[in-house]
Amino acid sequence: MGSDSEAEKSHQKEKEKKKMLALAPIAKPLAGKKLCKRALKLVRKAAEHKCLKRGVKEVVKSIRRGHKGFCVIAGNISPIDVITHVPILCEEADIPYVYVPSKEDLATAGATKRPTCCVLVLTKPIKGEITQEEQEKLKADCDQVVKEVTELTSSLF
Numbered sequence: 607m608g609s610d611s612e613a614e615k616s617h618q619k620e621k622e623k624k625k626m627l628a629l630a631p632i633a634k635p636l637a638g639k640k641l642c643k644r645a646l647k648l649v650r651k652a653a654e655h656k657c658l659k660r661g662v663k664e665v666v667k668s669i670r671r672g673h674k675g676f677c678v679i680a681g682n683i684s685p686i687d688v689i690t691h692v693p694i695l696c697e698e699a700d701i702p703y704v705y706v707p708s709k710e711d712l713a714t715a716g717a718t719k720r721p722t723c724c725v726l727v728l729t730k731p732i733k734g735e736i737t738q739e740e741q742e743k744l745k746a747d748c749d750q751v752v753k754e755v756t757e758l759t760s761s762l763f
Contacts, residue, residue: 632690633681633705635758641751642706645678646715648751651744652727653717655736659726660716662689668726669695676748676755677701679724680709689723701726704755 629636637645652658657675659668665677677696683689696703706712709721716725729745730736736744 628682628684629707630681630683630686632686632693633679633707635755635762636681636705636707637755637758641704641754641758642711644751644754645704645706646711648676648727648747649678649712649715649725650717651747652725653715655731655740655744656734657728657731657736657744658716659728660718660722661725662692662723665692665724665726666695668728669699669701672699673726673728673732674699674701675726675728676752677703677724677726678712679703679705680712680722681705681707682709683723692724702752702755702759704758 649658659665659673668675669677677692679689679692693703695701709723712725713720713722716722727748729748730741
């Protein structure tokens, strides 16, 4: 029984190593384990409340239209040219962004089966309504993650 869990742990470590090897060189600021988990949890909540834009095209369109939020970008995109312009747009629009190691994990959190390059978490939905209480909770979670990302970014640059 103990060897089974050890084998599972070693398999998971091997999987994480593969994720880290596939990372793009521009994937900075890269979220650590804890921040990655929080960011993906935020994406999951935003997907439930329909406050999420998925994919490069939707994210770029939303940023250009002036929507504010928090951008999560996958770090293992190939070719990297697909997303190189997204961080620049985010910086120009004062939208915080962070890279996560896996596009598959990002898609799972965003409630899609297709791997996703990037998502934009909006604090309020474009269409439809959510209750004031849910919106405040989503905004509080978003603010907490943004604070951690800001600390991470300031330590890098």
